[in-house]
Amino acid sequence: DAGVTQSPTHLIKTRGQQVTLRCSPKSGHDTVSWYQQALGQGPQFIFQYYEEEERQRGNFPDRFSGHQFPNYSSELNVNALLLGDSALYLCASSFGRGVEQYFGPGTRLTVT
Amino acid sequence: AQSVAQPEDQVNVAEGNPLTVKCTYSVSGNPYLFWYVQYPNRGLQFLLKYITGDNLVKGSYGFEAEFNKSQTSFHLKKPSALVSDSALYFCAGFTGGGNKLTFGTGTQLKVEL
Numbered sequence: 001d002a003g004v005t006q007s008p009t010h011l012i013k014t015r016g017q018q019v020t021l022r023c024s025p026k027s028g029h030d031t032v033s034w035y036q037q038a039l040g041q042g043p044q045f046i047f048q049y050y051e052e053e054e055r056q057r058g059n060f061p062d063r064f065s066g067h068q069f070p071n072y073s074s075e076l077n078v079n080a081l082l083l084g085d086s087a088l089y090l091c092a093s094s095f096g097r098g099v100e101q102y103f104g105p106g107t108r109l110t111v112t
Numbered sequence: 113a114q115s116v117a118q119p120e121d122q123v124n125v126a127e128g129n130p131l132t133v134k135c136t137y138s139v140s141g142n143p144y145l146f147w148y149v150q151y152p153n154r155g156l157q158f159l160l161k162y163i164t165g166d167n168l169v170k171g172s173y174g175f176e177a178e179f180n181k182s183q184t185s186f187h188l189k190k191p192s193a194l195v196s197d198s199a200l201y202f203c204a205g206f207t208g209g210g211n212k213l214t215f216g217t218g219t220q221l222k223v224e225l
Contacts, residue, residue, distance in 0.1 A: 004155075033212070042202055042215030043156070056212050090155055097211055099144050099163060103156040 002027060004093050004104035012110045013081050021076045021107045025093030031055075032074040033101060034066060037088040049074050050096075078109075086111045114139035116205050118216035125193045125223055133188040133219045135203030143205050145186045146213070147177055150200045159201075162186060173197070193223045 005024045013019050025032050031050045035043035045058035049068035068074045072093075078085055088108050092101040115138045125131045137143055144163050148156040160171025167179045177188045186203060203216040 006155075031211075035213075035215075040218075042204075042217050043213070045212045045214070048212065058212065092156075092213075094211060099211055100158065100161060101211065101213065102158065103148070105155040108153075 004091055004102050006089075006091050006104040006107050008107060009105070010108045010110075012112060014112055015081055015083060017081050017111075018077065018079045019081060019109060021078075021089050021091075021109070022073065023076070023091030023093075023104060024073045025091075026102045029093035029095050029098075029102070030072050031094045031096060031098070032068060032072065033092045033094070034074070034076045035090040035092065036060070037090055037106070038084075039087070043090055046076070081111045083111050085109065114205065114214050116203050116214050116216040118201075118203055118219045120219050121217075122220045122222065125221070127195050127223050127225050128192050131188075131190050131193040131197070131221065131223070133201050133203075133221060135186045135188065135216060137184050137186060137203075137205050139205055139214075144211075145177075145179065145203070145205045147171065147175070147186075147188050148202045148204060150202065150218075156202065159188070193221075195223050195225060197221060198223045 007022045033048040034046040037043040047057040048055045052068045063079045065077045088106045090106045091104045094101045117136045146161045147159040162169045162179045170176045201219050204213045
């Protein structure tokens with residue numbers, strides 16, 4: 001049973017560029033949440049997708065957007081990258097409003 | 113507003129000794145509380161959760177946590193620490209109505225021989 005997978009593992013981008021990160025949820029899960037973990041910080045909630053719609057959103061600017069596909073996989077898009085966007089981006093999946101979230105290994109984004 | 117606090121940036125303990133990693137919470141309503149562990153360059157691994165019921169929750173790898181409503185605390189404990197327990201530990205929580213997790217800032221646990 002595959003857990004949560006994320007791609008790519010690492011990514012280096014330049015300021016002003018756009019990036020897309022991908023996440024496949026654990027088998028049987030239909031809800032995907034995205035978190036940003038800056039160096040030395042706890043993860044911060046970005047948004048959550050369920051039934052292909054954004055269900056909840058954290059305190060992140062509109063440069064951060066997402067999408068969920070019919071197979072429940074999800075993408076996180078960040079436009080106009082800033083140096084401060086450098087972080088580990090974590091995807092978590094759950095079933096419905098299930099309390100237990102399973103995290104993927106993350107994508108390390110470096111903006112130069 | 114809800115928040116989770118981990119007052120210690122680092123905890124050092126000798127192998128074989130008991131360990132405690134502290135967490136306090138401030139949430140409206142009935143809290144759902146979690147502990148996760150993160151090894152270097154890895155994602156978060158679930159250790160245990162408190163939803164309701166028994167205040168002492170048992171989790172993975174011999175860890176347990178005690179929910180204390182009067183002190184608004186959810187401390188992580190283990191009777192006998194192992195060197196392999198050395199990692200970054202996060203306390204997290206949310207209240208009913210949405211499972212948006214709010215995390216603490218993390219506590220680095222170092223277990224020494």
